[in-house]
Amino acid sequence: MKFETTHEIIVTHMTRGKTAFGVCTTTAENAHISPAMVQKNNLSVGSVCRCILVSNIHDPNGRTPWRVAWIGEVGEVETAPPVQPVQPVQPVAPVQDQKPQPRPNKDPANRRQENIMAAHDALMFLKENCDCYYRTGEISEAVGLGSQRMSNVMEHLHALGQVYKAAVTNSPDQARVSLTLWAANLDPFLTEESA
Numbered sequence: 001m002k003f004e005t006t007h008e009i010i011v012t013h014m015t016r017g018k019t020a021f022g023v024c025t026t027t028a029e030n031a032h033i034s035p036a037m038v039q040k041n042n043l044s045v046g047s048v049c050r051c052i053l054v055s056n057i058h059d060p061n062g063r064t065p066w067r068v069a070w071i072g073e074v075g076e077v078e079t080a081p082p083v084q085p086v087q088p089v090q091p092v093a094p095v096q097d098q099k100p101q102p103r104p105n106k107d108p109a110n111r112r113q114e115n116i117m118a119a120h121d122a123l124m125f126l127k128e129n130c131d132c133y134y135r136t137g138e139i140s141e142a143v144g145l146g147s148q149r150m151s152n153v154m155e156h157l158h159a160l161g162q163v164y165k166a167a168v169t170n171s172p173d174q175a176r177v178s179l180t181l182w183a184a185n186l187d188p189f190l191t192e193e194s195a
Helices: 035-040 108-128 136-143 147-159
Strands: 007-014 020-024 030-033 047-055 066-076 164-168 179-183
Touching: 007 147, 020 035, 020 147, 035 066, 108 136, 108 147, 136 147, 136 179, 147 164, 147 179
Parallel strands: 030 066
Antiparallel strands: 007 020, 007 047, 020 030, 047 066, 164 179
16 A cells, blocks of 8 residues: 555444544555544544555554544445346355355455455345354355455445444453354344344
């Protein structure tokens, strides 16, 4: 990623303290946005920004490799009309029996198209298996995309209201989520008593 050029990011998360996180649309990598920039640019989840990214030296484990140094244009995510599949989708075998088929990673210009295709495939997978919820890794294996990129794609779909998400923690004050579950609708998360 070049520092001299601007990049497009979509804001996917925001904390109570107004720290935001986004995903770069060309590389699917995470970016940190300071509370001051969030306030100055009136950002919210779903905002699309043209910005300059710099290396995030405050993240030693590399989960968020970039931080936003400057924000130019700000817009909102436009919800696209549903994509009609060109070919019928083949039934998906149980995830444990499938070997991941990684998508070819040719050049950054194709990564956005790959992410769009992965989002479509993930939605189709969840809709075909609508009576269950799935972990990110299971969807990643079914779609054939790396788990970190699949996580970013799923967060984007969730920000658009296309999928349901359950963040599982062990205790109320736990900083990190232990497990994230995804479903096409709310039914898999409901028990007989709560339905």
